[in-house]
Amino acid sequence: MRPSTKEEKRVTALSGSLPNLSAKQESWLKWKVGVPKGYVNSRHAWCGECGFPLPKETKSLVGRLTANSRLICPFCGKELELTQSQGSRQCEKFYFTFVTVCQEYQVFRHFLVSKISCKGMNCHISHTEVVQNWINPSGKETVIARSTTFGYYCDQWILHSELSLKHPIRHYGFCLYDINPNYIYPFRKYIPTLKRNGFFGDFLDLSPSTLTKGILSNSDYEFLLKTRQLPLLRHACQRGLERIPHKESVKICVRNRYTVKDADLWLDMMDALLSLGKDTRSPFYVCPSDLKSAHDRVFALKERADSKRKMEEAMETARKWEKRYRTEKGRFFHLTMSDGNVFIRPLLSVSEFVEEGDRMHHCVFANGYYKREDSLILTARNMKGDRLETVEINLKELAVIQSRGVCNSSSPFHDEIVGLVNDNMHRIREICHTARISA
Numbered sequence: 001m002r003p004s005t006k007e008e009k010r011v012t013a014l015s016g017s018l019p020n021l022s023a024k025q026e027s028w029l030k031w032k033v034g035v036p037k038g039y040v041n042s043r044h045a046w047c048g049e050c051g052f053p054l055p056k057e058t059k060s061l062v063g064r065l066t067a068n069s070r071l072i073c074p075f076c077g078k079e080l081e082l083t084q085s086q087g088s089r090q091c092e093k094f095y096f097t098f099v100t101v102c103q104e105y106q107v108f109r110h111f112l113v114s115k116i117s118c119k120g121m122n123c124h125i126s127h128t129e130v131v132q133n134w135i136n137p138s139g140k141e142t143v144i145a146r147s148t149t150f151g152y153y154c155d156q157w158i159l160h161s162e163l164s165l166k167h168p169i170r171h172y173g174f175c176l177y178d179i180n181p182n183y184i185y186p187f188r189k190y191i192p193t194l195k196r197n198g199f200f201g202d203f204l205d206l207s208p209s210t211l212t213k214g215i216l217s218n219s220d221y222e223f224l225l226k227t228r229q230l231p232l233l234r235h236a237c238q239r240g241l242e243r244i245p246h247k248e249s250v251k252i253c254v255r256n257r258y259t260v261k262d263a264d265l266w267l268d269m270m271d272a273l274l275s276l277g278k279d280t281r282s283p284f285y286v287c288p289s290d291l292k293s294a295h296d297r298v299f300a301l302k303e304r305a306d307s308k309r310k311m312e313e314a315m316e317t318a319r320k321w322e323k324r325y326r327t328e329k330g331r332f333f334h335l336t337m338s339d340g341n342v343f344i345r346p347l348l349s350v351s352e353f354v355e356e357g358d359r360m361h362h363c364v365f366a367n368g369y370y371k372r373e374d375s376l377i378l379t380a381r382n383m384k385g386d387r388l389e390t391v392e393i394n395l396k397e398l399a400v401i402q403s404r405g406v407c408n409s410s411s412p413f414h415d416e417i418v419g420l421v422n423d424n425m426h427r428i429r430e431i432c433h434t435a436r437i438s439a
C-alpha cells in the first residue's frame with residue numbers, strides 16, 4: 001500500500017530512521033529464546049543446543065517423558081528439558097516486542113525470532129522485524145509490516161518482503177498486526193499522553209497495541225485504567241467494546257473502593273440483577289464481598305423468575321385452547337383405569353398439560369399435544385396421586401404411541417401402565433364409536 005495521507009507519509013519516513021537492535025538487545029533476545037531442550041524419538045535423541053547425540057538409553061524414554069524430564073548434555077554441559085519430537089530438525093518461533101517512542105508516536109516493534117535445532121549442528125537463532133505499530137497521541141494507528149502469504153488473517157510472514165505500510169483489517173475481531181508477544185524488552189519508553197492517561201507499564205497480557213489504542217482513544221478505557229478496574233478493562237479490550245457495560249454500577253464500585261476481580265462473572269450478575277429489576281446502584285448488590293456466591297444467588301433467583309414467567313405465558317396460551325380441548329376430548333373425561341397399583345385418567349384441561357409438562361420435565365405441553373385431534377393424553381399416577389408416566393394414545397389406530405416418565409425416561413411401572421391401557425382400549429374404542437354415530 002502506498003502512503004497517501006500526510007500521517008502515512010510521515011510514519012513511513014520515520015520508520016526508516018529507526019535504529020537496528022543494539023548488541024545488548026540482541027543478546028537479551030538470544031538469552032530469552034526458550035530453555036535448552038533435548039529432543040527424543042525412537043530413532044534420534046540429540047541436544048537442541050549443540051546438536052550432539054544424547055546417550056543411547058535416552059531413546060528408551062520415548063512415551064515416558066514428563067514435564068520434569070531433564071538431562072545434562074555430556075557435550076555442552078547444558079541442562080536440557082527433554083521433549084518428544086518428530087524427525088531430526090526442530091523449529092521454535094517466538095515474538096519479541098520492543099516498546100519505544102519516535103517523535104510524538106508510541107511505537108511497538110515486533111520481531112519474529114526462530115530457533116532452529118538440527119541433529120549434528122549448533123542451534124541457529126535468527127530474528128526479523130515483522131510489524132511496527134505507530135500510535136499517535138489520539139490513539140490512531142498506522143501499521144508498517146511485512147507481507148504475509150495468506151492475506152491479512154494468517155501470520156505466515158514473507159520474511160524477505162519489504163517493511164511497508166499496511167491497512168489493518170479486523171477479521172472476526174482479530175487483527176494480524178496486534179501482536180501479543182512472548183517477551184517484551186524490559187527497558188521501555190512511553191509517550192507522555194499514555195502516562196497521563198494512567199498507564200503504569202502493565203499490558204494486562206493483551207497485545208500492547210490493542211491496549212494502547214484503547215487507552216488513548218476511549219475515555220471509558222481511560223476511566224477503568226485510572227480507577228484500576230483492570231479485569232474490566234481487559235474484558236472491554238478483548239471484546240473491542242466501545243462503551244463499558246453497566247458504567248453507573250462501575251462508578252458505585254469505584255466510590256466504594258471495590259475492585260471487580262472477575263469481569264465476566266460480575267457483568268453476568270449485573271445483567272441478571274437488571275432483568276430482575278433490582279437496584280444496580282446499590283452497593284449491597286454491586287459490591288459483594290464474595291462475588292461467586294452472590295452471582296450464584298442472583299442466578300438462582302433469575303432462574304426461578306424465568307420459570308415463573310414461562311409458566312405464566314404457558315397458562316395464558318392454555319386458556320385460549322381450553323374450550324376447543326373440552327369440545328374435542330370431553331367425551332373421554334369420565335374414563336378412569338386402575339389395577340390397585342396404578343391409576344390412569346385423561347388430562348382434563350390444557351392447564352393440566354402445562355403442569356404435567358412442568359413436573360415431568362417433558363414436552364407434552366410445549367409440543368402442543370392438546371391440539372392434536374388424533375391424540376388422547378392420559379396421566380398415570382400411583383395410588384397416592386404422584387405422577388408416574390404420561391401416555392399418548394393414537395385414536396385412529398387405537399394404540400399406545402408412547403408412555404414416558406420424568407425427563408422422558410421409563411418408570412418401573414412402564415409395562416404395567418401400557419398393559420392396563422391396552423386392557424381398557426375397548427372402552428376407548430366404544431367412546432369413539434358412539435361419538436361417530438352421534439356425529
Ligand SMILES: [Zn+2]
Nearest residue numbers: 047050073076
Ligand atoms: Zn549439548
